[in-house]
Amino acid sequence: MYVKKLGIFMNLKDEMHKLVQLQKIDLQIYRLIQERDVEKPAQIEKMEAGFQEKKKVLETLDKELKDLQVKRKNKELDLAAKEEAVKKSQAQLYQLKTNKEYQAKLTEIASIKADVSLFEEDVLKVFDSIEKADAKFKAEKERLICEEKKFKEEEAQVNLRMQAIGDEISNLDGKRNILAKGIDQTILTKYEKLLKTRFGVAMAAVDNDSCGACHMHVTAQKINEIKMYKELVFCESCVRLLYVSEDIPE
Numbered sequence: 001m002y003v004k005k006l007g008i009f010m011n012l013k014d015e016m017h018k019l020v021q022l023q024k025i026d027l028q029i030y031r032l033i034q035e036r037d038v039e040k041p042a043q044i045e046k047m048e049a050g051f052q053e054k055k056k057v058l059e060t061l062d063k064e065l066k067d068l069q070v071k072r073k074n075k076e077l078d079l080a081a082k083e084e085a086v087k088k089s090q091a092q093l094y095q096l097k098t099n100k101e102y103q104a105k106l107t108e109i110a111s112i113k114a115d116v117s118l119f120e121e122d123v124l125k126v127f128d129s130i131e132k133a134d135a136k137f138k139a140e141k142e143r144l145i146c147e148e149k150k151f152k153e154e155e156a157q158v159n160l161r162m163q164a165i166g167d168e169i170s171n172l173d174g175k176r177n178i179l180a181k182g183i184d185q186t187i188l189t190k191y192e193k194l195l196k197t198r199f200g201v202a203m204a205a206v207d208n209d210s211c212g213a214c215h216m217h218v219t220a221q222k223i224n225e226i227k228m229y230k231e232l233v234f235c236e237s238c239v240r241l242l243y244v245s246e247d248i249p250e
């Protein structure tokens with residue numbers, strides 16, 4: 001069936017056939033763009049976030065280690081002060097005049113020495129904690145270096161894929177532009193508008209009396225209209241351009 005349009009006779013069935021071919025390419029392009037512009041960047045973002053999380057673990061361990069070192073320094077200062085106090089009291093012993101004062105000083109020295117022992121124990125405990133924290137920190141740092149290497153490799157892989165997608169798109173664009181040139185401009189404009197608003201799927205084959213895209217029932221009358229090729233027929237629900245596969249083999 002030929003229809004007269006803008007003074008030019010065209011075969012709508014032929015146009016539909018070309019559109020189906022174009023749709024196949026356009027859907028590939030749409031999916032590739034999605035992959036390159038949405039999925040892959042999201043993948044990199046997720047990888048980056050995961051790596052940053054692991055980095056935070058190391059930062060926490062680093063802080064723990066630094067806190068312990070400060071604690072050690074303070075404990076050592078406390079110990080030194082106690083040791084100094086022992087020395088001072090021992091020096092005072094020789095200046096005391098009565099036996100009572102002397103005995104009292106000895107008791108005081110013994111008490112400070114007991115403190116010194118406790119402080120020494122504390123310092124040793126902190127040293128022990130530092131050793132453990134340091135080992136943990138070094139192991140985590142080692143792990144993070146491996147993780148970073150892995151992350152960089154994966155990121156490079158994703159970037160390579162994104163570049164390859166770019167090449168594939170250029171290639172498909174070339175093909176689609178050649179094909180599009182042969183299609184009636186009014187029909188093509190309608191089709192392209194749908195393509196933009198319907199996630200890369202402007203057309204739907206009628207399958208078992210329903211729209212292949214939204215699965216809404218298509219009446220027998222509508223199917224007849226499609227087969228008459230007098231005008232474009234759209235799905236009443238999703239407004240995609242309908243065709244019948246048996247008429248237009250892919």
Ligand SMILES: [Zn+2]
Pocket residue numbers: 204211212213214215216235236237238239240
């Ligand atoms: Zn539909």
